[in-house]
């Protein structure tokens with residue numbers, strides 16, 4: 001079994017990674033010295049650029065797989081707005097301003113409104129969710145996210161009966177994102193989920209990772225994380241969440257419809273037209289060039305999500 005409940009997870013397991021431990025130690029000392037406030041207080045964040053702690057309680061659905069080293073999680077990224085090389089986001093995303101930040105929530109809802117980032121940080125209890133993530137490029141990581149189920153936000157805006165899908169748009173800031181000049185995708189980056197996928201408790205809004213607020217390259221200040229789908233579904237730096245009756249356009253489907261379908265579930269039986277999806281390389285496992293491991297249906301989350309796709313032909317609706 002891959003998924004365990006939080007009380008099965010020993011703190012020593014989640015803190016086994018040495019960088020994580022060092023950072024925790026640093027944060028603890030900094031906290032003891034009064035350099036930072038106890039929890040993700042906005043004031044503390046504003047006052048000190050190093051005060052990035054984000055308290056998170058162990059949450060549901062964490063995998064027992066060993067978390068990927070912090071240096072890979074934050075140094076090997078896809079965030080095309082900052083360039084297409086894996087090292088580009090870590091190098092350039094620091095320029096993006098993530099305060100103040102507002103997420104507009106509109107469309108088929110009874111209570112359309114916007115949420116400031118400070119409100120989002122306090123919207124619901126922040127949980128640590130250690131999720132497997134798999135990129136369509138056939139590599140994977142295990143990331144300890146901090147966040148809460150997207151459903152927490154959704155229920156507060158009261159979707160109407162017409163809300164069948166949710167669309168997500170992300171930041172497109174010319175002054176910090178040189179990648180917007182590259183003809184790879186249509187900007188702003190857009191993604192979409194069916195309503196039941198968006199409401200599923202595994203689907204989270206992430207505000208942090210490894211116990212700190214999200215580094216910019218990972219999608220600060222708030223991003224979507226959908227662990228049973230290819231990484232590109234997990235849109236970074238969200239600015240708008242809209243509820244729609246029609247299936248929304250998505251950036252990857254618009255760019256290459258024959259390669260990227262709307263659903264984009266991790267499915268080892270559906271190859272990408274240009275490469276196999278049967279196996280994957282876990283970044284940082286046994287050194288950087290690790291052995292390939294078998295890709296699992298729904299990235300190992302079949303027990304939780306297979307029911308959402310009952311009766312669908314997942315080869316046709318990929």
Ligand SMILES: Nc1nc2c(c(=O)[nH]1)N[C@H]1C(S)=C(S)[C@@H](COP(=O)(O)O)O[C@H]1N2
Pocket residue numbers: 073076077078079080081133134135136170171189217218219230231232233234235236237
């Ligand atoms: N706005 C935006 N979101 C994005 C992307 C992007 O280029 N732009 N890349 C996606 C892809 S392909 C992956 S694999 C994940 C990577 O997330 P990570 O860098 O936090 O691991 O982000 C996804 N979200």
Ligand SMILES: [Mo]
Pocket residue numbers: 078134135136137230231232
């Ligand atoms: Mo990806």
